[in-house]
Amino acid sequence: MSFASLGLSAPLLKAVAEQGYDTPSPIQSQAIPAVLEGRDVMAAAQTGTGKTAGFTLPILHRLSQGERPRGGSQIPVRALILTPTRELAAQVGESVATYGKHLPLKSAVVFGGVKINPQIATLRQGVDILVATPGRLLDLYQQKVVRFDKLEVLVLDEADRMLDMGFIHDIRKILAVLPKQRQNLLFSATFSNDIRNLAKGLVNDPVEVSVTPRNTAATTVTQWVHPVDKSRKPALLSHLIQTHQWQQVLVFTRTKHGANRLTKYLEGQGIEAAAIHGNKSQNARTKALADFKSGGIRALVATDIAARGLDIDQLPQVVNFELPNVPEDYVHRIGRTGRAGASGQAVSLVSLDEKKELAGIERLISQRLNSQAVEGFEPTPGGGPKVDENEDRPPRGGQRRGNGGNGQRRSHGGGGRGDDARRSSSNRGAASNQRRSQDDNRGNRGEGGNRSTDTTAPRRRRSRGGQRRSGGGTSNGNV
Numbered sequence: 001m002s003f004a005s006l007g008l009s010a011p012l013l014k015a016v017a018e019q020g021y022d023t024p025s026p027i028q029s030q031a032i033p034a035v036l037e038g039r040d041v042m043a044a045a046q047t048g049t050g051k052t053a054g055f056t057l058p059i060l061h062r063l064s065q066g067e068r069p070r071g072g073s074q075i076p077v078r079a080l081i082l083t084p085t086r087e088l089a090a091q092v093g094e095s096v097a098t099y100g101k102h103l104p105l106k107s108a109v110v111f112g113g114v115k116i117n118p119q120i121a122t123l124r125q126g127v128d129i130l131v132a133t134p135g136r137l138l139d140l141y142q143q144k145v146v147r148f149d150k151l152e153v154l155v156l157d158e159a160d161r162m163l164d165m166g167f168i169h170d171i172r173k174i175l176a177v178l179p180k181q182r183q184n185l186l187f188s189a190t191f192s193n194d195i196r197n198l199a200k201g202l203v204n205d206p207v208e209v210s211v212t213p214r215n216t217a218a219t220t221v222t223q224w225v226h227p228v229d230k231s232r233k234p235a236l237l238s239h240l241i242q243t244h245q246w247q248q249v250l251v252f253t254r255t256k257h258g259a260n261r262l263t264k265y266l267e268g269q270g271i272e273a274a275a276i277h278g279n280k281s282q283n284a285r286t287k288a289l290a291d292f293k294s295g296g297i298r299a300l301v302a303t304d305i306a307a308r309g310l311d312i313d314q315l316p317q318v319v320n321f322e323l324p325n326v327p328e329d330y331v332h333r334i335g336r337t338g339r340a341g342a343s344g345q346a347v348s349l350v351s352l353d354e355k356k357e358l359a360g361i362e363r364l365i366s367q368r369l370n371s372q373a374v375e376g377f378e379p380t381p382g383g384g385p386k387v388d389e390n391e392d393r394p395p396r397g398g399q400r401r402g403n404g405g406n407g408q409r410r411s412h413g414g415g416g417r418g419d420d421a422r423r424s425s426s427n428r429g430a431a432s433n434q435r436r437s438q439d440d441n442r443g444n445r446g447e448g449g450n451r452s453t454d455t456t457a458p459r460r461r462r463s464r465g466g467q468r469r470s471g472g473g474t475s476n477g478n479v
């Protein structure tokens with residue numbers, strides 16, 4: 001099957017060809033015709049399946065075929081794409097710009113953690129397609145900067161994660177101000193009962209598309225476990241990076257403090273590393289990601305929320321330094337590698353106290369993970385010496401101790417709404433998951449700006465990893 005046979009217009013086919021794609025991925029061949037027909041779609045697809053192009057291409061097609069509605073001085077938003085994280089918003093915005101580069105449509109990305117004024121300025125001029133995280137979008141709506149009376153299409157991307165992150169109230173508020181008559185596209189890696197409940201009030205006679213069996217990891221990812229004492233995990237990780245000469249490894253830790261501590265350790269071992277999590281400024285997060293994608297750093301140490309939706313071309317190696325509390329996060333984590341059919345490896349360093357988490361993951365993916373100790377790092381029967389995980393936590397309520405700069409900033413909550421961080425408690429995520437999500441996204445107001453793209457403007461080809469440096473006044477950032 002070719003993209004041309006899906007019925008996409010010439011400017012879109014040209015943009016797709018420029019990306020080097022010759023065959024639509026399974027999600028694309030199923031979703032594109034349905035979206036072109038104007039049908040609502042409910043798609044079970046993880047990142048890495050090509051889902052973004054699956055909804056972006058037909059939306060661009062439909063918007064470019066139809067008349068741009070008139071009314072007021074500003075171009076009305078005709079398509080709204082909601083994403084849970086800033087990274088994902090930035091990436092989706094990037095895709096809209098890439099695929100729409102030969103079309104006279106305007107798009108913009110808005111998310112929290114950066115100044116709102118440049119976003120206001122962009123939206124006042126009007127955009128056809130808006131990619132947004134829910135919290136910032138509501139701020140902008142309440143400031144009457146954006147209106148939705150001419151909205152034609154709504155996309156909820158990674159809807160499961162939006163619910164996990166407690167966005168349900170924000171989503172409901174947004175839905176309440178959209179025109180009733182519209183096309184709805186709901187994408188989710190998993191379809192829990194909560195997602196199905198949300199879908200009930202949202203999609204109308206949807207075409208259901210599923211490209212990955214529920215809760216299974218991409219088969220292109222080789223997974224295994226190295227049992228090890230907790231205290232020896234940093235040394236084992238350094239050993240693995242050095243002996244296997246991993247040049248680009250995404251490492252997951254459970255906490256921001258753990259990410260900082262491990263980053264420092266790796267740097268001490270001569271491995272270029274950076275941490276990415278919710279306490280980092282948006283600039284620091286953007287820079288860490290850009291450096292990782294360009295090969296400037298070998299190890300990117302991330303918390304789950306920060307890494308959610310990251311699209312890094314050909315990422316060969318993911319390490320779970322600690323297993324996630326929530327088994328679904330394991331699937332999301334290892335989904336960072338083995339994307340778009342490429343092969344990848346996911347290694348989990350598992351200590352005795354993580355037995356329960358491992359069992360939960362194996363139950364979820366219906367698979368026993370191969371387990372093999374690494375010579376010289378075999379676990380001791382008692383699990384080795386105790387590790388104080390709070391060792392470098394800042395004192396409660398106090399100022400963080402300076403630990404290496406990197407634009408580190410501590411949010412003390414209470415300082416107004418935390419853009420993407422206002423959460424409800426009525427979602428399926430366990431309380432710990434909820435807290436972690438909130439924690440990881442809080443704060444980080446400040447630098448940067450929004451990114452607005454006139455899709456007619458020429459843009460540079462994506463470098464390895466798809467990172468695009470944007471010019472003055474814009475930010476290509478995320479998290």
Ligand code: AMP
Binds near residue numbers: 049311
């Ligand atoms: P997504 O699941 O949307 O995050 O996409 C995952 C990756 O697959 C992105 O880097 C896309 O650029 C890439 N991709 C999307 N569609 C195709 C395609 N038809 N052929 C090859 N790569 C693709």
